Amino acid sequence: MNLDMIYLDMIYLDHAATTPVKPEALQAAWPWLTSDFGNPSSSHELGHRSAVALEQARATVAKFFNVRASEVTFTSGGTESDNLAIIGLALANPRGKHIVSARTEHEAVLSALDFLERMHDFEISWLELDEFGQVLNFETALRPDTTLVSLMIANNEIGTVHDIAHLTNEAHKVGALFHTDAVQAVGWIDLDVKKLGVDALSISGHKFGAPKGSGVLILRAGAKAEPLIHGGGQESGLRSGTENVAWAVAIATALELLAPVDEEAQRVARLRDEFIQKVQQLVPSAKLTGHPINRSPNIASFTLQGVSGEAVLLELERKNVIVSSGSACAAGSDEPSHVLVAIGVETEIAQTAIRFSLAHETTADQLDAAAHALAESVANFI
Ligand code: PLP
Numbered sequence: 602m603n604l605d606m607i608y609l610d611m612i613y614l615d616h617a618a619t620t621p622v623k624p625e626a627l628q629a630a631w632p633w634l635t636s637d638f639g640n641p642s643s644s645h646e647l648g649h650r651s652a653v654a655l656e657q658a659r660a661t662v663a664k665f666f667n668v669r670a671s672e673v674t675f676t677s678g679g680t681e682s683d684n685l686a687i688i689g690l691a692l693a694n695p696r697g698k699h700i701v702s703a704r705t706e707h708e709a710v711l712s713a714l715d716f717l718e719r720m721h722d723f724e725i726s727w728l729e730l731d732e733f734g735q736v737l738n739f740e741t742a743l744r745p746d747t748t749l750v751s752l753m754i755a756n757n758e759i760g761t762v763h764d765i766a767h768l769t770n771e772a773h774k775v776g777a778l779f780h781t782d783a784v785q786a787v788g789w790i791d792l793d794v795k796k797l798g799v800d801a802l803s804i805s806g807h808k809f810g811a812p813k814g815s816g817v818l819i820l821r822a823g824a825k826a827e828p829l830i831h832g833g834g835q836e837s838g839l840r841s842g843t844e845n846v847a848w849a850v851a852i853a854t855a856l857e858l859l860a861p862v863d864e865e866a867q868r869v870a871r872l873r874d875e876f877i878q879k880v881q882q883l884v885p886s887a888k889l890t891g892h893p894i895n896r897s898p899n900i901a902s903f904t905l906q907g908v909s910g911e912a913v914l915l916e917l918e919r920k921n922v923i924v925s926s927g928s929a930c931a932a933g934s935d936e937p938s939h940v941l942v943a944i945g946v947e948t949e950i951a952q953t954a955i956r957f958s959l960a961h962e963t964t965a966d967q968l969d970a971a972a973h974a975l976a977e978s979v980a981n982f983i
Contacts, residue, residue, distance in 0.1 A: 612922045612967045612974075616808070617757050617785055617900060617958035622851070623810035629854040630812070633847040641844050642835065651846045658846075658853035665856045666802065666819050667793045674836045675849045678816035679784040679805030681829075683709040683751075685818050685840065686780040686801040689826030690749050691717050694778060697746020701777070703728045703736065703753075704943035705761075710751050710782055711939075723748070733892035734761035734944045739768055747777040754786040758940040758956060759891030760900030762790065769798040778824055784808055788859045788961065789866055789898050800824040806848065811855035815848035860961060869959055870898035876957070876968040877901050883976035890941060890954065899960070904946065905953040908982045913955055916978035922971045925956045 633654055639647030641655050656670065663670040676682045687710060691700060702714055704727050717723035726744075729737040734756055743750075750772045755762050769779040780801040783792055787809045794802055801824060806815030820826055820839070832841030859865075880887050886906040905913060910926035917924055937951030946954075957971060 610921050612971055614957040614959060614963065614967075614971055615923050615925050616960045616963075617956065618925050619807045619813065620810050620960060622807075622812050623855055623858060625858055626811050626851040626854040630847040630851040633850055641846060642833070651844075655844055655846050655849055658849040661853035661857055662817055665792070665859075667795050668819055669822065671837065672794075672819055672821055674818045674820060674839050675844060675852070676816040676818050676840060677814050677845075678807070679707070679782065679803055680709040680816075682803030682805070682816045682818040683707065683780075683782055684713045685826065685829050686803055686820070687713040687749065687751050688717060688829060689839070690778050690780060690801060690824060691723060692721065692827040693825040694748055696748045696776070697744060698723045699726065699744055699747045700724070701726045701728060701739075701742045701747055701750045701752075701772075703730060703734075705730060705734050705756055705759075705940045706751065706753055707757060707782055707784070708939075710753070714751070728752075730944055732944055733895075734759055734940070735892060735895065736763060736768070740771055743772060743775045743777060745775055747772070747775055749778045749780060751780045751782070753782040753784075754790055754792075755783075755897035755900075756891065756940060757785045757900075758938055758954070759902050759944070760785075760896035761891040762786075762895045762897055764895075765797050765799060773798070785897060785900075787856070789862065789869070791862050794819055794821070801826075806852040806855060809855050809859065811852040812848055815845070815852040817852060865961060866898045869961065869963070872963065872965055872968060873898055873901050873959060875965065876959075876972060879969065879972040880975060883972055884979050886979070887975075890944075890946070900956065900958050902954065902956040904941070904950050905955060905979060906950065908953055908979050910952060910954045912982060913953075913975070913978050916981060917971075917974055920974040920978065922974045924971075925958070926954060 637650050639651040641652035659670045659673045662673045714725050726742045765781050772779045778800040781799045783802050784805045800821050802819040804817050807813040828839050830841050887903040890902045914926045937948045941951035
């Protein structure tokens with residue numbers, strides 16, 4: 602069966618959940634799974650070739666983030682990068698065992714913090730947030746003994762963007778380290794790590810055309826972290842285990858393929874705003890969630906008042922429009938989105954949430970069709 606036939610008419614607007622692997626990334630990875638299958642730690646030529654490919658991939662990633670190659674660690678994805686950054690930095694630099702974060706973070710961050718609280722007696726201060734998910738009390742939440750701040754750049758459900766460069770600067774004034782989950786920001790927001798000033802930054806390959814199970818943690822020189830996985834000492838001892846050369850090459854290739862953020866972000870943000878306007882015209886009950894301006898270019902998220910987000914998702918799927926009813930991890934569960942609850946949305950309303958997430962390839966026609974499909978779907982339930 603030709604899979605292309607099945608997906609020909611599909612309008613896929615769930616790129617924040619995952620993206621298709623770019624053919625170039627797969628092609629670049631292929632030799633490292635087949636003819637050039639050597640272990641990068643082996644002394645023979647086959648191993649040496651893999652080691653060279655791995656280091657070339659590392660250099661490409663380093664260039665993208667404007668850091669040194671020694672500051673790049675390949676991981677198995679966003680979840681591992683978040684855990685390694687948060688648990689690794691906290692255990693290596695305990696100071697006052699105090700961490701500042703927000704309840705709108707991804708589960709990968711929240712669960713790592715929960716582990717530190719339960720198993721290592723860390724205290725977590727949760728930031729106060731406004732109705733858009735913006736931080737209200739950053740300076741007062743910091744303490745002279747704060748170990749670490751973990752705050753994402755762009756929220757995966759509501760798209761709200763934090764001013765990480767400013768917040769990092771404030772955190773550094775009290776000597777705290779700063780980790781940012783940049784999983785949803787790649788390709789949409791400038792991720793020059795020197796400009797951001799962060800000590801650690803996590804990304805996940807499958808959000809921008811690399812395979813699932815590929816990720817990177819940028820850890821600045823000087824920021825010491827305890828490894829989570831112990832063994833042969835690969836990745837400078839930070840992440841033992843034979844390196845996944847193919848996925849490292851794929852993630853580096855996918856990063857290289859991204860268009861410069863400045864023009865691209867503005868172009869897609871315009872498409873997104875037209876889409877938001879159209880949805881609000883056609884579905885008067887639709888209320889935008891997240892900040893209207895400080896939001897990632899690719900995310901348009903709404904609550905629908907009185908109509909279950911999950912039911913609308915299924916109805917949209919019947920019309921070949923693929924979206925999410927919140928975060929992918931919460932899909933299928935009746936639990937309201939923890940992000941919406943954290944910004945004060947009532948449980949009942951939170952259960953009506955729906956998220957459209959765009960790609961660079963998304964067209965105005967696709968968005969127009971999606972807005973009309975949404976209007977028809979919602980109308981079915983009223
Ligand atoms: N952080 C954010 C903001 C995410 O959106 C995701 C994935 O949805 C993750 C972390 C986890 O990344 P991965 O799926 O690569 O483990």
